[in-house]
Amino acid sequence: MTDIIPLWVSNRHIHLSKADAEALFGEWFQLTPIKDLSQPWQFAAAECVTLKWPKWQIEKVRILWPYRPQTQVEILMADQFRLWILAPIRLSGDLKHSAWVDIVWPDGKELSISEWMIIAKRHIHMTPADAEKYWVQNNQIVKIKCWWERWLVFDEVVIRVADASSLDTHIDVEEANAAALPQSSSVELLLNDEVRLYSSSNQVYA
Amino acid sequence: MTDIIPLWVSNRHIHLSKADAEALFGEWFQLTPIKDLSQPWQFAAAECVTLKWPKWQIEKVRILWPYRPQTQVEILMADQFRLWILAPIRLSGDLKHSAWVDIVWPDGKELSISEWMIIAKRHIHMTPADAEKYWVQNNQIVKIKCWWERWLVFDEVVIRVADASSLDTHIDVEEANAAALPQSSSVELLLNDEVRLYSSSNQVYA
Numbered sequence: 381m382t383d384i385i386p387l388w389v390s391n392r393h394i395h396l397s398k399a400d401a402e403a404l405f406g407e408w409f410q411l412t413p414i415k416d417l418s419q420p421w422q423f424a425a426a427e428c429v430t431l432k433w434p435k436w437q438i439e440k441v442r443i444l445w446p447y448r449p450q451t452q453v454e455i456l457m458a459d460q461f462r463l464w465i466l467a468p469i470r471l472s473g474d475l476k477h478s479a480w481v482d483i484v485w486p487d488g489k490e491l492s493i494s495e496w497m498i499i500a501k502r503h504i505h506m507t508p509a510d511a512e513k514y515w516v517q518n519n520q521i522v523k524i525k526c527w528w529e530r531w532l533v534f535d536e537v538v539i540r541v542a543d544a545s546s547l548d549t550h551i552d553v554e555e556a557n558a559a560a561l562p563q564s565s566s567v568e569l570l571l572n573d574e575v576r577l578y579s580s581s582n583q584v585y586a
Numbered sequence: 587m588t589d590i591i592p593l594w595v596s597n598r599h600i601h602l603s604k605a606d607a608e609a610l611f612g613e614w615f616q617l618t619p620i621k622d623l624s625q626p627w628q629f630a631a632a633e634c635v636t637l638k639w640p641k642w643q644i645e646k647v648r649i650l651w652p653y654r655p656q657t658q659v660e661i662l663m664a665d666q667f668r669l670w671i672l673a674p675i676r677l678s679g680d681l682k683h684s685a686w687v688d689i690v691w692p693d694g695k696e697l698s699i700s701e702w703m704i705i706a707k708r709h710i711h712m713t714p715a716d717a718e719k720y721w722v723q724n725n726q727i728v729k730i731k732c733w734w735e736r737w738l739v740f741d742e743v744v745i746r747v748a749d750a751s752s753l754d755t756h757i758d759v760e761e762a763n764a765a766a767l768p769q770s771s772s773v774e775l776l777l778n779d780e781v782r783l784y785s786s787s788n789q790v791y792a
Contacts, residue, residue: 457763469735469766502736529675530708530761531741555736557663558764560675 383514383569385524387549388418389556390500392455394429394441394483395448395472404429404485411445418548419505422446430484431455436463437484448473453481453497456554460499470498471538474580500552503538504569505545514569517541519577523570524549526559533570534559538578589720589775591730593755594624595762596706598661600635600647600689601654601678610635610691617651624754625711628652636690637661639669643690654679659687659703662760666705676704677744680786706758709744710775711751720775723747725783729776730755732765739776740765744784 401409411425425443431453438459452475460466467479479497484490504522511517518541524534534555549567561567607615617631631649637659644665658681666672673685685703690696710728717723724747730740740761755773767773 457766458759529742533739533741534764535737535739536735553664554760555764558740558761560663 384566385504385547385549385569386418387551387556387561387563387565387567389553389561389563390454390550391553392431392438392441392453392459393424393444394431394454395444395446395452397449397451398447400451400483400491401447404483404489404491411443413445417444418550419546420544428486430486432482432484432490433463433465438463450475451483451491451496453483454500454552455497456552457499458554465497467497467499469501471501471503471540471578471580472498474498500550501538502534502536502549502551502555503540505540505542505548505550507543507545507547508541510545510547511539511541515571517575517577519579521572521576521578523572525568525570526561527568528560528562528565530558530560532559535572536578590772591710591753591755591775592624593757593762593767593769593771593773595759595767595769596660596756597759598637598644598647598659598665599630599650600637600660601650601652601658603655603657604653606657606689606697607653610689610695610697617649619651623650624756625752626750634692636692638688638690638696639671642669644669656681657689657697657702659689660706660758661703662758663705664760671703673703673705675707677707677709677746677784677786678704680704706756707744708740708742708755708757708761709746711746711748711754711756713749713751713753714747716751716753717745717747721777723781723783725785727778727782727784729778731774731776732767733774734766734768734771736764736766738765741778742784 413423414426415424423445427443428440431438431441475496481497482492516539520539522537524537526532619629620632621630629651633649634646637644637647681702687703688698722745726745728743730743
């Protein structure tokens with residue numbers, strides 16, 4: 381039996397904390413939803429920000445909802461080389477000793493906070509019922525097989541189990557392009573011979 | 587025994603034909619070498635061009651030497667989505683029915699030719715002696731294992747055997763970033779259970 385799982389491809393993006401959102405936009409501002417994401421109740425907003433480093437900047441970085449306890453920027457590995465900055469590969473929320481960046485809202489207001497930029501570590505969201513079905517557990521490291529034109533097998537994919545999840549594999553656009561995977565396609569879940577768990581030194585978001 | 591092979595990562599670039607180079611730069615012009623490439627006698631030039639589509643353009647696309655029988659642009663898969671253009675995944679020289687683009691030299695001179703833009707298909711250059719050593723043949727499809735932070739196994743890697751080669755795996759920056767592979771690192775050659783040969787409908791360059 382093969383276990384086929386849906387795929388979601390993410391570009392660079394930002395989640396704001398409520399406090400930072402209010403500092404940027406004012407207390408009564410609400411983000412404007414323009415596209416549902418794969419996870420329940422999450423959306424991409426019409427609003428974008430500019431990421432600004434001493435050497436370069438990236439414009440039109442999309443804000444995603446919901447708010448997070450701490451503002452978090454997720455960039456691509458290519459952005460590192462363009463911008464002369466190193467960001468660690470982490471799960472969402474694991475921000476301690478990560479990279480930093482200045483955020484510029486289109487009206488020119490700047491927000492500067494440390495320790496909150498990462499490259500997303502590839503992962504699969506699922507419910508406890510899914511985890512039982514696929515014989516995996518939270519934080520387990522699995523592989524995914526991609527059978528589009530650039531066939532490959534990604535290893536080091538982390539299982540993320542939470543009640544309010546929707547079954548979905550999350551990779552970024554460089555990973556998707558390396559496999560020639562289009563948005564909204566599928567991948568095959570493969571188990572490693574031995575069960576290995578991913579351990580993060582910090583707390584991560586479900 | 588594991589077979590460890592050097593890696594070379596390519597960004598988007600262009601090879602010119604001699605005729606197009608003369609049309610762009612004049613008959614007596616010579617490219618200025620700034621960096622050796624992994625293959626013998628090949629170099630990256632100081633000169634760059636702009637690729638121009640109706641919707642967008644990409645500046646500072648590096649010219650690589652040697653000249654090719656036909657001008658050939660190699661882009662990244664991400665460029666396709668940015669520019670609303672589809673390019674096929676091909677080996678070097680396999681340009682029939684590929685995509686097209688206008689080339690703009692910095693002085694504003696435009697060159698427009700059809701059928702010459704591809705996304706490079708990942709491949710391994712080697713000599714006949716290497717092929718014998720690794721038990722492979724020209725056009726054979728193999729896998730490569732990458733053991734950096736984003737572990738993965740690329741399939742559909744084509745063996746390219748030629749006398750004037752240097753042993754080297756060629757992938758593009760998106761593939762390298764998906765595996766967190768730095769330039770000048772190494773990969774492991776893995777053979778598929780059955781020998782499969784890649785067949786291109788057109789002639790390719792060694």
